[in-house]
Amino acid sequence: MTPDPRPQSIAAPATEALLAAVAGNPVAMVNCARTLLLASGQTDRARDICREALALDPGNAEALALARPILSDGIGSWYFTMVLDHRRHALYARALAKLLSNGGVVLDIGAGTGVFAMLAVRAGASHVIACERDPHVARAASEAIARNGFADRITVLPVDSRELQVGRDLAEPADVLLWDNLANNFLGAGCAATLADAAARLVKPGAAVLPGRAELLAAAVTDLEADEHRMGLVDGLDMEAFNLLRGSDFTIARDKFELRSAPAVLFDFDVSGGAPIRPARAQEALTLTAGRVDGIAQWLRFHLGDGLVYDTLDEDVRAFGAQFHVTETFEAAPGTAVRLHGAHDTLDTWFWLER
Structure with missing residues (x-):
């Protein structure tokens, strides 16, 4: 039988005894939090021990270096x-x-x-x-x-x-x-x-x-870093079979794609009156400019009242990114007509193009 390489958690009484033994020693406390508590799934307790250790000696650089990964684990970069x-x-x-x-x-x-x-x-x-x-x-x-x-x-x-x-x-x-x-x-x-x-x-x-209202906008786009997001020929080998397994959507910076159509408003969420959001579908006709179409970019336009508008595609926006949705790649001639579709179930969204 192959031995299990995973670390085994120490029984609770032994863990408590070790924690009591290192109390007052910031580096040892954080090490115990890391090796004993995290290993047994006690993330919250591990964080509490780290905070206690740092409070004892705020200038202890080693304790801080050991504690940072524990304190930041699972905290969104957003x-x-x-x-x-x-x-x-x-x-x-x-x-x-x-x-x-x-x-x-x-x-x-x-x-x-x-x-x-x-x-x-x-x-x-x-x-x-x-x-x-x-x-x-x-x-x-x-x-x-x-x-x-x-x-x-x-x-x-x-x-x-x-x-x-x-x-x-x-x-x-x-x-x-x-x-x-x-x-x-x-x-x-x-x-x-x-x-x-x-x-x-x-x-x-x-x-x-x-905010009381937000429009969801979408457009056909060219992904300027498409070669990083899909497989084609690799050293003379056709690897396109893997493209079905790539992520269906991801956040993309404004300078990483080019619009191939004017944006269309697919959904207009008005939550100011308290009415619940219901699942919905929508479609809009798009006219494409010449170029490669790799997918759909989707973003939001918030209405904050009295004409105040926050469009998440504006260049100085930091809180949001556009969302890129993968479609089959094709070359569009000037004036190509397509239909943009969208659907949501109040939690997830789906977008596709119909040629």
């Missing part, structure tokens, strides 16, 4: 790009100033870094309930909020918003719903179910919603 989207922040600040000119309580769903909650307080919110279901992100947001002097006006709750209860977590339904659990396709982070629940239970009838 937090660090979204927080740099200064134009988006400016647009939301203007929209919030309009909505909160007379104060009000804000429910912030998908609070993430806490930036929008703090912008809401700056805009005049009397209090913000910031809901962030990842407890580690929520903890970092709480620390940032306290550092900036907003802890008395922002309550961070590390739970899914569908677990919130009026009378326990909120004194009464909120006046404004601010939500940011968004994906490049609008739906992928589960906003349909979240918004339906919030509208039914957690906000006042007619409460303002920000």
